[in-house]
Amino acid sequence: MPxxxxxxxxxxFGSLEVLKGVSLSVDPGQVVAIIGRSGSGKSTxxxxxxxxxxxxxxxxxxxxxxxxxxxxKLRALRKDVGIVFQSYNLFxxxxxxxxxxxxxxITKNVPQAEALALAKEVLAxxxxxxxxxxxxxxxSGGQQQRVAIARSLAMQPKVMLFDEVTSALxxxxxxxxxxxxxxxxxxxxxxxxxxxxxxxxxxxxxxTVFMHQGLIWESGPSKELFANxxxxxxxxxxxxxxx
Amino acid sequence: xxxxxxPEALFILRSAGWTLALTAxxxxxxxxxxxxxxxxxxxRVRWLRRFAAGYILVIQSIPVLMVLFMSYYGLxxxxxxxxxxxxxxxxxxxxxxxxxxxxxxxSIESVPRQQWEASASLAHTTAQTYRHVILPQAIRxxxxxxxxxxxxxVKNTSIVQVVGFVDLMRAGMLVNNATYQAFQIFTxxxxxxxxxxxxxxxxxxxxxxxxxxxxxx
Numbered sequence: 369m370p371x372x373x374x375x376x377x378x379x380x381f382g383s384l385e386v387l388k389g390v391s392l393s394v395d396p397g398q399v400v401a402i403i404g405r406s407g408s409g410k411s412t413x414x415x416x417x418x419x420x421x422x423x424x425x426x427x428x429x430x431x432x433x434x435x436x437x438x439x440x441k442l443r444a445l446r447k448d449v450g451i452v453f454q455s456y457n458l459f460x461x462x463x464x465x466x467x468x469x470x471x472x473x474i475t476k477n478v479p480q481a482e483a484l485a486l487a488k489e490v491l492a493x494x495x496x497x498x499x500x501x502x503x504x505x506x507x508s509g510g511q512q513q514r515v516a517i518a519r520s521l522a523m524q525p526k527v528m529l530f531d532e533v534t535s536a537l538x539x540x541x542x543x544x545x546x547x548x549x550x551x552x553x554x555x556x557x558x559x560x561x562x563x564x565x566x567x568x569x570x571x572x573x574x575x576t577v578f579m580h581q582g583l584i585w586e587s588g589p590s591k592e593l594f595a596n597x598x599x600x601x602x603x604x605x606x607x608x609x610x611x
Numbered sequence: 612x613x614x615x616x617x618p619e620a621l622f623i624l625r626s627a628g629w630t631l632a633l634t635a636x637x638x639x640x641x642x643x644x645x646x647x648x649x650x651x652x653x654x655r656v657r658w659l660r661r662f663a664a665g666y667i668l669v670i671q672s673i674p675v676l677m678v679l680f681m682s683y684y685g686l687x688x689x690x691x692x693x694x695x696x697x698x699x700x701x702x703x704x705x706x707x708x709x710x711x712x713x714x715x716x717x718s719i720e721s722v723p724r725q726q727w728e729a730s731a732s733l734a735h736t737t738a739q740t741y742r743h744v745i746l747p748q749a750i751r752x753x754x755x756x757x758x759x760x761x762x763x764x765v766k767n768t769s770i771v772q773v774v775g776f777v778d779l780m781r782a783g784m785l786v787n788n789a790t791y792q793a794f795q796i797f798t799x800x801x802x803x804x805x806x807x808x809x810x811x812x813x814x815x816x817x818x819x820x821x822x823x824x825x826x827x828x
Contacts, residue, residue: 418732439736446734457729461747470743471733523733 369432370592371527372417372559377426379412384598386412388582394560394575396526401569401590402562404579405605412515413537413579414529417560430448447475447608450520451529454536462486464491464515465500468522475523483522490518494548510541514548521552528552530561541573546572566609570594578602620799626782627803631780633768634792636700641707648712650741653719663712670709676770678702683774687822699771703764710760718753719745753824758815762808779803 372394379387384411395402402410415421417430419442428435431446455477458467468487472478478486491497504512513533520528530549534542546565550572553559563569569576570590578601579586586593586602597603613619651663670678681699693701722745730740772781783800787793 417688420728420732443734443736453725455725457725459726459729459748461751471735474739475734476741511811515741521732562820 401573450525640704644708645711649715673750695776755819
């Protein structure tokens, strides 16, 4: 069974159709990069997968959950699907440790001691053990993003979504975040990432999906796709991205 | 003729206690109601949102004095006699609730939308999102305007004299009617209002500075 199954998704913002029938299947452990110009619908698609956006037609099944508007079922789905945002979105009034422990504590009733151990484990995984008691404001963008990844990991998700997670970072800080993501990918996490990091997509993602005008224009094994684009749109996009 | 001396001054001071008590009660009950209305105002349930918006609109659009008249004279015409203190507390609480609801709705709305999204994505319920993510941030944002409003409230309690309640202002007038030493009396009354309001204003300013400082990094 695929970890993520997207079938015929249509989505409109007012009269503007941003997704025009998108279908995609992701196997467990697979890493899929979604690339494309701004406005191609890639972020919207990603946000549909954990119910942050609704859609008008089609269906999405993720980690064994059918996408629904029912709040209880949607929460069950979200326990299994982590998302990391471009703007980190850490809770500024909580320390790093509290940010990570909050959700396991309140949504899964994980006991305090266990949540603490879990938080330390995921924080070590992103290489920030010493920041446990810091507040997000006192961390660099790259560190904040790694904490956001750790916070997501603490929920022990089956699928992780990454929405342009390095786009807000200074170039010298993107590396540390990509490194963490690469480690996760190698560890067998099922990942879908919307990214502008072509190099990362090519080398880390098993599959790359190129979106254009609300459709999956082209997709395939990353290395092949980048080396040998089948459509002029992708060829142009790759050329523009390489500068 | 009576002159303005210690007994009169003490009477005024005691009445200042009533002003403070009335402020405290109105602020306490008004906070509870106002908090509820603020959250209803932002509810996803349309009739709750409309009900709260309607309540706030009506209360903010009529003078507090009218609410006071309604709860004292209006109700007594209907056969329900409220003692002045109760009528005053109730009216001021209603007044406070409508204004705090708006201040707090604004504070809640100024927490970035992404915080809601992050919280929802971590499988929190709406109640958990409010409790653990939104309100702690909104309360910080709301502190300066809330304390600022409290200063207004201290002064606005003086309207309760119209239902015969003796607050600080009314006490000053009573003493003046007996002694005609208006200058001394109202200097004292003014000094007491100032002594209550000035520290609160400073606190509000201070909170604003602290907030701005913590936002800057």
